[in-house]
Amino acid sequence: MIRAGIIGSTGYAGQELVRILLGHKDVEIKWYGSRSYIDQAYASVFQNMFQLVPDICKGEDLEQLCEEVDVVFTATPQGLCSSLVSENVLSKVKVIDLSADFRIKDVDTYEKWYGIKHQSPQFIKEAVYGLCEVNREKIKKARLIANPGCYPTCSFLSIYPLAKAGLIDMKSVIVDAKSGTSGAGRGAKVANLYCEVNESIKAYGVATHRHTPEIEEQLSYASGQEAVINFTPHLVPMNRGILVTAYANLVKDVTEEEIRKIYEDAYKEEQFVRFLNAGVCPETRWVEGSNYVDVNVKVDERTHRVIMMGAMDNLVKGAAGQAVQNMNLLFGLPETEGLLMPPVFP
Numbered sequence: 001m002i003r004a005g006i007i008g009s010t011g012y013a014g015q016e017l018v019r020i021l022l023g024h025k026d027v028e029i030k031w032y033g034s035r036s037y038i039d040q041a042y043a044s045v046f047q048n049m050f051q052l053v054p055d056i057c058k059g060e061d062l063e064q065l066c067e068e069v070d071v072v073f074t075a076t077p078q079g080l081c082s083s084l085v086s087e088n089v090l091s092k093v094k095v096i097d098l099s100a101d102f103r104i105k106d107v108d109t110y111e112k113w114y115g116i117k118h119q120s121p122q123f124i125k126e127a128v129y130g131l132c133e134v135n136r137e138k139i140k141k142a143r144l145i146a147n148p149g150c151y152p153t154c155s156f157l158s159i160y161p162l163a164k165a166g167l168i169d170m171k172s173v174i175v176d177a178k179s180g181t182s183g184a185g186r187g188a189k190v191a192n193l194y195c196e197v198n199e200s201i202k203a204y205g206v207a208t209h210r211h212t213p214e215i216e217e218q219l220s221y222a223s224g225q226e227a228v229i230n231f232t233p234h235l236v237p238m239n240r241g242i243l244v245t246a247y248a249n250l251v252k253d254v255t256e257e258e259i260r261k262i263y264e265d266a267y268k269e270e271q272f273v274r275f276l277n278a279g280v281c282p283e284t285r286w287v288e289g290s291n292y293v294d295v296n297v298k299v300d301e302r303t304h305r306v307i308m309m310g311a312m313d314n315l316v317k318g319a320a321g322q323a324v325q326n327m328n329l330l331f332g333l334p335e336t337e338g339l340l341m342p343p344v345f346p
């Protein structure tokens, strides 16, 4: 059995990790980490875990934790993982960080967009960006995984086949994205109260959202060119889900059929990326609770642009599910272990 510890198990992403790992036949959760609920029963924080989790919450002592487990998930705010990780820790356990601390390779870019000083830049280079569809082989050998952001996962997987094929102008990409409120975490914030979110939809972080450099960096690697995007996230009144609609100028004359073939080839071996039939638009309701990303593409011949669409569950493929997918690769397990639950509907 793989022994797992979760720092931040009392947040939304952490709770989703608990839910998924409880159904994973090769994993035993040994450490339910928290900051505010130390010594309290985990099931008193999340009643859905009543009679399923008898454990008591513990703190975030990573040095102690790494004596007791094989893998540590950090589902904590930006800056925490980088302040805890050390050579000693990495020599003993695998670390999968759900925050952004190790996603961006250039430390100045991280510090500029996140507004905080990086606490352990010496580990940025070795950290592997945990997008399994692209970095599978590197992930298998890693000690430290930077689990991708929710918007970046959905945006990147929607655009990736055309970026890689060199068919779109990488400075013309516009990503319009929408997220349910669980994306903002469980912490109390006025902006996330029911009356503030319900019956309304708004853009936020316009031209300043911290996921912009992450998406640009990954698209640059995929295309071999510098990607510069406009990224606009929106908050929508639903619990879970991310929807991406991305636009780009085509740089060659290609037919819809040719483009569909590129997507089919890119994703035919991918268990968790579902390339939909022509004309079917991805919807968050068809992926909720699952590790699937649904994508589709449409050429607008009139404007010579292409529209790339994606939908996924921000807490599963956008966070905990992707983290478990990474863990499976790190421990030589089938990548899909514990992750084949079908989407929930209605």
Ligand SMILES: NC(=O)C1=CN([C@@H]2O[C@H](COP(=O)(O)OP(=O)(O)OC[C@H]3O[C@@H](n4cnc5c(N)ncnc54)[C@H](OP(=O)(O)O)[C@@H]3O)[C@@H](O)[C@H]2O)C=CC1
Pocket (backbone or CB within 6 Å): 007, 008, 009, 010, 011, 012, 013, 014, 033, 034, 035, 036, 037, 060, 074, 075, 076, 077, 078, 080, 098, 099, 100, 148, 149, 150, 182, 183, 184, 185, 186, 187, 314, 315, 318, 319
């Ligand atoms: N929500 C989402 O859709 C996604 C989230 N992520 C990332 O996952 C991480 C967690 O996000 P999310 O679950 O939404 O956030 P939440 O606010 O819901 O949860 C944060 C968790 O971190 C714990 N925590 C906060 N500060 C500390 C600290 N100083 N020491 C130890 N533990 C601490 C909290 O403990 P306590 O409850 O005891 O206060 C809680 O368990 C973030 O980095 C986020 O960017 C990534 C992709 C998607």
Ligand SMILES: CC(=O)N[C@@H](CCC(=O)OP(=O)(O)O)C(=O)O
Pocket (backbone or CB within 6 Å): 098, 099, 100, 148, 149, 150, 151, 179, 180, 181, 182, 183, 184, 185, 205, 233, 235
């Ligand atoms: C709706 C909402 O507020 N979403 C969050 C992003 C989700 C998240 O937690 O960020 P990471 O994926 O980088 O970890 C935000 O915009 O800041």
